[in-house]
Structure formats: structure tokens, C-alpha cells
Amino acid sequence: MTKMHIGNVADIDRKGSRTLKVNGMEIALFRLSDGEVLAVENKCPHKGGTLSEGMVCGSKVHCPLHDWRIDLHTGKVEDPDTGCVPTFEVEVDPVTGAVYLTV
Amino acid sequence: MTLFRKKLVLVGNGMAGVRAIEHLLKLAPDAYEITIFGAEPHPNYNRIMLSSVLAGGTDLSEIVINDYEWYRSHNITLYTGHQIESIDTVNKKVRSDLGVEAAYDELILATGSDPFMLPLPGADKEGVIAFRDIKDCQIMMETSKTYKKALVIGGGLLGLEAARGLLHLGMEVSVVHIHHYIMERQLDMEAAVMLQRELEAQGMKFLLSKQSEAILGKKRVKSLLFADGSSAEADLIVMAVGIRPNTALAKKSGIAVNRGIVVNDYMETNIPGVYAIGECAEHRGIAYGLVAPLYEQGAVLAKRLAGVQGQGYEGSVTSTKLKVSGVDVFSAGQYDEPAGSRALRYQDEISGVYKKLVISEDKLIGAVLFGDTADGAQLFSLIKSSESIQGKERSLLLGLPDDALKSSPSARLEAMADDEIICGCNGVSKGAIAEAITTGGCTSVGQIKACTKASASCGGCKPLVEGLLELYAGDAAVKVKEGICGCTTLGRDEIVAEIKRMKLKTVKEVMNVLEWTNEEGCSKCRPSLNYYLGMLWPEEYVDEKESRITNERYHANIQKDGTFSVVPRIYGGVTSPGELKKIAEVAEKFDVPMVKFTGGQRLDLLGVKKEDLPKIWEELDMPSGHAYGKTLRTVKTCVGSTFCRFGTQDSIGMGIRLEKEFERLNTPAKVKLAVSGCPRNCAEATIKDFGVVAIDGGWELHVGGNGGVHVRATDLLCVVKTEDEVVEWASAFLQYYRENASWNERTSNWVERVGLDSIKAALDNREDRLALGQRIRTALSVTTDPWKQIVAERELRKNFEPISPIETA
Ligand SMILES: Cc1cc2nc3c(=O)[nH]c(=O)nc-3n(C[C@H](O)[C@H](O)[C@H](O)COP(=O)(O)OP(=O)(O)OC[C@H]3O[C@@H](n4cnc5c(N)ncnc54)[C@H](O)[C@@H]3O)c2cc1C
Ligand code: SF4
Ligand code: FES
Numbered sequence: 059m060t061k062m063h064i065g066n067v068a069d070i071d072r073k074g075s076r077t078l079k080v081n082g083m084e085i086a087l088f089r090l091s092d093g094e095v096l097a098v099e100n101k102c103p104h105k106g107g108t109l110s111e112g113m114v115c116g117s118k119v120h121c122p123l124h125d126w127r128i129d130l131h132t133g134k135v136e137d138p139d140t141g142c143v144p145t146f147e148v149e150v151d152p153v154t155g156a157v158y159l160t161v
Numbered sequence: 162m163t164l165f166r167k168k169l170v171l172v173g174n175g176m177a178g179v180r181a182i183e184h185l186l187k188l189a190p191d192a193y194e195i196t197i198f199g200a201e202p203h204p205n206y207n208r209i210m211l212s213s214v215l216a217g218g219t220d221l222s223e224i225v226i227n228d229y230e231w232y233r234s235h236n237i238t239l240y241t242g243h244q245i246e247s248i249d250t251v252n253k254k255v256r257s258d259l260g261v262e263a264a265y266d267e268l269i270l271a272t273g274s275d276p277f278m279l280p281l282p283g284a285d286k287e288g289v290i291a292f293r294d295i296k297d298c299q300i301m302m303e304t305s306k307t308y309k310k311a312l313v314i315g316g317g318l319l320g321l322e323a324a325r326g327l328l329h330l331g332m333e334v335s336v337v338h339i340h341h342y343i344m345e346r347q348l349d350m351e352a353a354v355m356l357q358r359e360l361e362a363q364g365m366k367f368l369l370s371k372q373s374e375a376i377l378g379k380k381r382v383k384s385l386l387f388a389d390g391s392s393a394e395a396d397l398i399v400m401a402v403g404i405r406p407n408t409a410l411a412k413k414s415g416i417a418v419n420r421g422i423v424v425n426d427y428m429e430t431n432i433p434g435v436y437a438i439g440e441c442a443e444h445r446g447i448a449y450g451l452v453a454p455l456y457e458q459g460a461v462l463a464k465r466l467a468g469v470q471g472q473g474y475e476g477s478v479t480s481t482k483l484k485v486s487g488v489d490v491f492s493a494g495q496y497d498e499p500a501g502s503r504a505l506r507y508q509d510e511i512s513g514v515y516k517k518l519v520i521s522e523d524k525l526i527g528a529v530l531f532g533d534t535a536d537g538a539q540l541f542s543l544i545k546s547s548e549s550i551q552g553k554e555r556s557l558l559l560g561l562p563d564d565a566l567k568s569s570p571s572a573r574l575e576a577m578a579d580d581e582i583i584c585g586c587n588g589v590s591k592g593a594i595a596e597a598i599t600t601g602g603c604t605s606v607g608q609i610k611a612c613t614k615a616s617a618s619c620g621g622c623k624p625l626v627e628g629l630l631e632l633y634a635g636d637a638a639v640k641v642k643e644g645i646c647g648c649t650t651l652g653r654d655e656i657v658a659e660i661k662r663m664k665l666k667t668v669k670e671v672m673n674v675l676e677w678t679n680e681e682g683c684s685k686c687r688p689s690l691n692y693y694l695g696m697l698w699p700e701e702y703v704d705e706k707e708s709r710i711t712n713e714r715y716h717a718n719i720q721k722d723g724t725f726s727v728v729p730r731i732y733g734g735v736t737s738p739g740e741l742k743k744i745a746e747v748a749e750k751f752d753v754p755m756v757k758f759t760g761g762q763r764l765d766l767l768g769v770k771k772e773d774l775p776k777i778w779e780e781l782d783m784p785s786g787h788a789y790g791k792t793l794r795t796v797k798t799c800v801g802s803t804f805c806r807f808g809t810q811d812s813i814g815m816g817i818r819l820e821k822e823f824e825r826l827n828t829p830a831k832v833k834l835a836v837s838g839c840p841r842n843c844a845e846a847t848i849k850d851f852g853v854v855a856i857d858g859g860w861e862l863h864v865g866g867n868g869g870v871h872v873r874a875t876d877l878l879c880v881v882k883t884e885d886e887v888v889e890w891a892s893a894f895l896q897y898y899r900e901n902a903s904w905n906e907r908t909s910n911w912v913e914r915v916g917l918d919s920i921k922a923a924l925d926n927r928e929d930r931l932a933l934g935q936r937i938r939t940a941l942s943v944t945t946d947p948w949k950q951i952v953a954e955r956e957l958r959k960n961f962e963p964i965s966p967i968e969t970a
Contacts, residue, residue: 138611
């Protein structure tokens with residue numbers, strides 16, 4: 059596991075996302091409206107939709123391809139669909155706003 | 162640890178076989194290494210729903226039951242497009258026509274059946290097909306685009322569903338039937354005649370008591386000749402006269418075959434290790450042709466293969482429904498009054514209801530319902546349980562307990578036993594549905610479907626599920642149905658009225674004030690609120706980009722692999738060598754994998770990486786085409802009077818003018834325009850949202866067309882003389898649509914919902930038109946070129962680029 063400094067919260071819009079490649083895997087970072095930053099693998103368990111392009115509602119993202127809903131805290135797909143996306147630990151330095159991702 | 166797994170091979174990737182595998186995976190996920198061969202080039206799909214695909218409302222992609230990913234994630238090796246040609250039952254191997262061999266320890270045959278094709282002379286002509294699989298369905302859809310006349314041979318369940326679908330596709334359809342009334346295998350004459358009348362009202366024609374004799378035509382079918390010497394013209398003939406268990410493979414492999422592949426109560430054939438289920442199998446002398454029994458067989462076989470003790474299969478009593486819109490027909494058991502039985506009938510010609518109960522001794526053995534099928538499930542379960550119904554005949558016939566003859570339909574549902582099956586396809590009982598509502602908290606049919614699978618297949622039981630929902634969820638259910646999405650109970654009009662009344666100015670405000678249940682809404686309501694607010698307050702409202710659909714947020718069309726496409730705007734389809742060169746150079750420079758003409762006369766650069774989007778826009782330095790948003794897309798034009806020898810007006814000029822006028826306009830759903838230079842209509846203006854067709858000395862204006870899933874030809878709005886008038890009417894129509902349609906509602910649906918007359922009335926007065934025109938210009942005046950803006954602003958541009966880690970801590 060490595061922890062890396064990947065940037066600042068200000069790099070991600072509220073209810074928006076950014077992506078990043080680590081060891082060949084694409085990770086999507088989301089910033090919720092309350093400021094929390096969450097990270098999941100950028101791949102919908104359904105047909106691989108890029109979740110980073112989806113709409114963020116509360117702490118859920120809607121996949122842009124077929125609208126599956128994924129809880130960004132747990133990575134779990136919401137009913138009626140099933141499945142799970144890997145999640146990654148994110149820390150935000152409350153003072154500087156630096157974002158650290160553990161992969 | 163290495164696990165020894167037995168090898169299981171399934172031949173036939175259809176409904177019965179894969180259902181058995183699904184069951185087996187639940188019971189014994191690791192017991193087998195599974196290989197499936199299917200002759201069709203598709204993953205497992207819901208054959209029943211082909212009727213719904215034809216009848217519209219369902220897309221082919223929606224009927225897939227298990228997609229490729231499902232096979233992969235269960236480590237199933239799948240060979241689609243492979244037909245098994247031989248089984249070596251000695252060395253336990255199968256071999257496909259493409260040369261793939263697979264060894265097995267256990268083998269399941271689920272090869273389904275073949276449609277029976279009448280051996281008429283000429284049956285091999287082009288345009289003669291069956292109704293069995295996706296391919297047939299596609300041929301029908303294709304054919305309906307160029308041909309008009311269809312004949313369906315066979316007035317049974319399948320034939321009528323095919324005929325309904327063909328009607329929907331816009332063809333003239335006649336059903337040819339050998340019997341003197343339709344569906345004689347399921348209905349008696351009284352019900353059949355009522356059904357026929359109903360279908361005739363929908364536009365179907367019938368040729369009864371007709372024996373087909375020969376199919377005439379050169380290469381393609383032209384007409385059908387009958388034994389009585391008469392004939393009927395046809396461009397397409399669909400044969401739906403029955404099916405035959407597909408047993409050829411079994412037969413030549415030495416497996417015992419009668420009508421179907423003979424199996425015992427555990428679905429075993431005469432060869433050890435070889436099983437058969439589904440339409441290809443014959444159990445106790447019966448080969449079934451419906452899904453419910455096949456699923457029961459699958460469950461028995463799965464248990465057998467998983468080594469779970471269980472009861473064998475004892476045969477099924479079947480029931481059928483006709484899945485044709487607007488007609489409710491149900492029949493179950495023995496409806497044709499076998500010797501020693503008596504029948505009770507109820508017929509109400511006024512409300513078009515017919516019921517028949519067939520009783521033998523004191524047991525119910527069959528039932529036919531027409532017009533009101535609500536009692537079907539209850540009657541069906543009485544037939545299956547074969548309990549005595551003595552003394553209850555009257556209440557069963559009238560569908561009500563004797564003491565509650567005047568009570569509501571919900572009383573009937575309430576009185577129903579808990580173990581009565583509501584959804585036959587998936588075997589869901591009333592009790593299971595009631596529980597999903599009362600303890601599972603389901604408040605909509607969608608949720609019940611997700612939770613129990615009830616009405617997830619053919620959908621025939623939906624009315625009952627809705628009834629149960631109303632019964633057990635009461636008000637909660639009704640409210641949910643009305644809202645624009647699951648976050649609110651309010652409908653579109655209420656929301657718009659409240660926004661106006663309380664002068665709400667942001668999405669968040671609307672959700673707060675109107676008490677949204679999900680604090681931040683969902684992907685349905687957020688874009689709609691964003692649209693309504695922008696439409697109501699064009700000059701003040703700050704567009705909320707995070708509430709826009711993906712395509713509009715990235716200003717490009719997201720493709721299935723996560724890449725995007727860029728469609729430079731080419732006004733009226735007219736471009737220049739300079740522009741073409743620029744597009745070509747950009748495509749080359751960014752290695753765009755595909756450049757394609759769109760259906761709307763544009764060039765589509767497909768397969769662009771997200772991070773390249775801003776750079777491409779920058780280099781193109783052309784507005785991109787809004788080729789994907791809920792906005793004005795293209796204005797298609799023909800060559801018109803500029804070059805065409807038929808053209809009466811300058812359609813190119815008119816098209817360009819309209820496109821420049823309405824470019825960037827936000828609309829409830831996508832909007833497409835077209836201008837044709839004469840009534841030959843080469844720009845296909847009569848399937849557009851707003852179509853303009855030049856006539857000598859003027860222009861016809863057409864509205865509400867759609868060339869998509871539900872093809873709809875336009876209605877004529879009016880005829881005008883000048884180009885200015887065209888713009889005046891187009892502005893008024895589009896603005897009126899913007900103000901009154903629901904988000905995501907195409908003009909075709911909107912025109913049908915509100916009626917053309919109400920639109921004509923609203924636009925009739927010139928003053929009203931000018932006012933609408935003024936409002937659309939205000940809305941347009943605040944739009945900007947989103948591509949230019951992204952290219953220019955670092956803050957917007959960053960979202961297209963990946964983050965790069967700064968250091969490793
Ligand atoms: C349009 C339509 C509407 C219907 N509506 C209803 C309905 O409302 N209710 C209902 O209960 N039933 C309905 N049915 C019937 C139902 O679809 C069938 O009973 C059911 O699909 C049969 O399942 P099966 O697995 O036995 O056969 P199938 O689903 O037909 O599967 C058999 C598969 O095996 C493949 N195959 C055959 N031979 C080989 C080989 N040698 N090698 C490899 N693959 C092979 C075939 O290509 C086929 O894909 C409908 C059928 C149609 C066509
Ligand atoms: S619609 Fe009329 S004017 Fe336009 S290209 Fe066709 S024939 Fe010519
Ligand atoms: S790929 Fe994400 S919902 Fe289909």
C-alpha cells in the first residue's frame with residue numbers, strides 16, 4: 059500500500075470529479091457537496107462505465123452509461139442492481155487542503 | 162487447493178437451459194466447470210419479450226437476461242454462434258459446427274424448438290419468415306421500412322402478437338387462419354369473436370377459414386394463394402403455425418426421442434449423464450411450449466445436478482395470456498369442455514367481458530377470461546390444487562365472494578390466498594409481493610419488480626401487482642406514481658407552478674422548499690429542475706452544470722468505452738473545402754479512430770479521449786454541434802432549388818437560417834429539424850420535430866415527427882408563404898414546446914399527449930406567436946458557446962485532465 063499526495067481539494071469541483079491512473083488502474087476521486095473526498099475505481103461493475111463522468115447526488119454517483127447508482131462510501135451498487143466497486147482511502151489535510159490517496 | 166470440478170456442458174443458450182444453470186450456481190457454485198453452446202449470436206435473452214420489442218416500448222438491448230459479463234464472472238465458457246452438430250455419448254464429447262470440441266461429465270440438452278414452416282410451394286422466397294428469434298424480429302423491423310403489406314399465417318397466440326407488432330411498425334396486417342375463429346387452442350368461440358372485434362378496432366384484418374396453398378412471387382413474395390382460389394397480396398409473410406421440438410441432434414446421437422427428447426421426472430434421458438429440459442423435452446408425453454413449466458423443469462434438474470434431494474417434476478398445468486396491448490385474454494387448463502365436464506359462462510357484451518369455468522365433478526379444470534383477467538391467478542391456482550369448488554361456483558364465476566358481490570376489485574385481491582401465484586413467469590406468490598410491500602417498504606411496481614422479480618418477464622401480471630400495491634401501500638403507492646422521480650411526489654406541472662409562485666431560483670431551493678425526500682435529488686430530477694429553472698428565468702438563472710446529463714457536462718457524446726465523440730457544427734449540412742481540411746487535419750493529428758457521417762449530415766469524430774477534447778475544440782475552432790444534448794441538434798436539408806430539378810424553394814438557405822436562429826437552444830428533449838425543397842421530401846422532414854417542406858409558392862410546416870424508437874410521422878401545423886413566416890412559426894412552436902413539455906419528453910410524445918389542436922389554438926393568434934418568439938429570443942440571447950468557454954478557462958478545462966500525483970509520501 060502506498061499513500062500519495064495527489065493534489066488539493068480545490069482541484070476537484072463540488073459534486074464533480076477528477077481521475078488518476080495508478081499502476082494501470084484508473085481511479086475516480088469525487089468531492090461531495092459537503093466537501094468530503096471519496097475515491098473508487100473508475101469502472102462501473104455493470105459494463106465498465108466511467109463513473110467519474112456520472113452525476114453525483116449526495117454520496118452516490120449515477121453511472122453515465124445506464125444509470126446504476128453506486129454508494130461512494132462503500133462502493134456498493136444500490137438496489138435493484140447489484141455489485142461492488144473497489145474503494146480507496148482518502149485523507150484531506152484540514153489545514154492545507156492537501157489530498158492523500160492510499161492505494 | 163485444487164478443486165476437482167466436473168465438466169458440465171449445456172447445448173442451447175436459451176431460456177430453459179440458462180435458467181437451470183442460474184439455479185445450479187446458487188445451489189452449488191463451485192461444483193462444475195460449465196461450458197455453454199448457443200447457436201444464436203447473442204447472450205441469453207428473454208424470448209417472450211420479442212413481442213414487446215416488436216410492439217414498441219422495449220429495446221432489443223433491454224431483453225438480455227444475462228449479458229456476457231455474467232458468463233465471465235461465473236467462469237462459464239460461452240460459445241455463441243456455435244451449433245452443436247454431434248454428441249459422442251461414448252467418449253462424452255460434443256462438437257460444434259465451427260469445430261470446437263468439449264468433453265462433459267454431464268450434458269444438458271436445451272435446444273428449444275423450431276418454428277413449423279408450412280411446406281407450401283414458394284415458402285423459400287425472400288420475405289417468408291417465422292417469429293422465433295431476434296433475427297426474425299430484426300427482419301420484420303427492417304421490412305416495415307420499405308414494404309407495406311404483411312400477412313401472418315396462424316391466428317394463435319404467437320401469430321396475433323406478431324400481427325400486433327407489425328401493425329405497430331406501420332404495416333397493413335391481415336391474419337390468415339385455417340379455423341373459423343382465432344385462438345381456438347386457447348379460447349372458445351364466444352371469447353374469440355370478442356377478441357377479434359377488439360383487434361379489428363386496432364386495425365388488424367382477418368382472413369378466417371382459409372387454407373394457404375402457395376406463395377407466389379419472383380424472388381420476393383408477392384402474394385399468398387388459398388385453396389379456395391382466392392389470394393391476398395403480401396410483401397412479408399410471417400408463419401406462426403406452431404413449433405416442433407428441436408430433436409435432430411438428440412436423434413442422431415442415439416438419444417430416445419418421441420415427439421420431444423424423452424425424459425423422466427428428473428429430466429434424465431435414456432443415456433446416463435444426458436439430460437433434456439425446455440421445449441425440446443417430452444415429459445410424460447407432453448412437450449411444453451411456455452416458459453413457466455420449463456422453469457420448473459430447470460429447478461428440478463439444478464437440484465439433481467447439485468446433488469440435492471428433491472421431488473421430481475410431475476408435469477405442469479399451464480395458463481396463457483395474450484400480451485397484446487389493450488386486450489386482456491387469459492386461459493388455463495382444459496378450456497374446451499372435455500367429455501364429462503360442464504361449463505359455466507358469464508358474458509357481458511356491454512363492457513366486453515366474458516368468463517368461462519370448466520368444471521369436472523366438483524373440480525375446476527379450466528378457465529377462459531376475456532376483458533377482465535384479474536381472477537386469472539386465483540382460478541389458475543384452484544385448477545392446480547384440484548380442490549373441490551362445490552358451492553363456490555357462483556362466486557368464482559362472478560369473481561367475488563357471495564357476500565361481497567358489490568365490493569371493490571381490491572376485496573378480491575384481499576381474499577386471495579397467500580400462496581396463489583401472481584407472476585407465472587417467475588413463480589412469485591401473492592404473499593411474497595404483499596411482504597415486499599408491507600415489510601420490504603416497496604412503494605412502486607418498479608421496486609416490487611426489483612425485489613421479487615414479479616412482472617419482470619412478460620409483464621402480463623402488472624395489473625395485479627399494481628392492485629396489490631394499492632391494497633397494501635395505500636396512499637404511499639399512488640403518490641409515488643405521480644412524481645417526476647422517486648425523490649418527490651409532485652408532478653411536472655405542480656413543480657413548475659410552485660417555482661413560478663414562490664419565485665424559486667436554484668435547484669437546491671426547489672428541493673428544500675418542495676421537500677424532496679433525497680436531499681440532493683437524483684439523475685432524473687436534477688436535470689429536469691435545472692431545465693425548468695432555466696426556461697422560466699432565462700436571464701437570471703445560473704445554469705448548474707453539475708446537474709446536467711453527462712453529455713451536456715462534457716459537451717461531447719459519451720460512448721460505451723468511455724471515449725467521446727466530437728461533431729463540428731456544419732450548418733444545414735453545407736461545408737467548404739477549408740472546413741473539411743481542418744476537420745481532417747485535426748482527426749489525423751489526434752489519431753481519431755473513426756470519422757463517420759452522422760444521420761444528420763455532420764462529421765462525427767469518434768473515439769476521442771476525454772483529455773483531448775479541449776485541444777480538439779481549440780484546433781478545430783468551430784462550434785461543436787450539440788449533437789447529443791437536449792437541445793437543437795441538426796437541421797437536415799436537401800439540395801432544393803439551388804441544384805435540384807424538382808426543387809421549388811431554397812431549402813439549403815432556409816435550413817441554414819433556422820439552424821443559426823436556434824443554435825444552442827435548450828429544450829426539454831433533443832430537437833431535430835429538416836427542410837425539403839419539394840414534396841419529394843428528400844430531407845425526410847416529416848419525421849422531424851419541426852419539418853419544413855417547400856411547395857410551389859410556400860412552405861408546409863410539420864410538427865411532432867420522430868424517426869426513433871417510436872417512429873411517428875409529423876402532423877401538419879399550417880402552410881405559410883414566406884421564409885420569415887417559417888421562422889416566426891418555428892420560434893413560436895419551439896418556445897411553446899419549451900414552456901409546456903416535461904423534461905425528456907420529445908415533441909412526438911408531447912403532441913400526442915396535449916393534442917395537436919391545443920397547440921394550433923395556442924399559436925393561432927399572431928400576437929401570441931410574436932410573444933412566444935420574443936421569449937425564445939431572450940432565452941437564446943443568454944446562451945454562449947460552451948466549447949470556446951472551456952478552451953479559454955483553465956478552471957473548466959481541468960476537469961478534462963487526469964490528476965498527476967505530486968510526490969509519494
Ligand atoms: C415471440 C415469442 C413470444 C413468446 N411469448 C411467451 C409468453 O408470453 N409466455 C410464455 O410462457 N412463453 C412464451 N413464448 C415461448 C417461450 O419463449 C419458450 O417456451 C422458451 O423460450 C423455450 O425455452 P427453451 O430454452 O426450451 O428454448 P429457447 O429459448 O428457444 O432456447 C433454445 C436455444 O438453443 C439453441 N440451439 C438449438 N439447437 C442448438 C444446437 N444444436 N447447438 C447450440 N444451440 C442450439 C437455439 O438457437 C436457441 O437459442 C414465446 C415465444 C416466442 C418466440
Ligand atoms: S426534396 Fe425535392 S427539391 Fe429537395 S432534393 Fe428532393 S426532389 Fe429535390
Ligand atoms: S456501465 Fe455503469 S450502469 Fe451500465
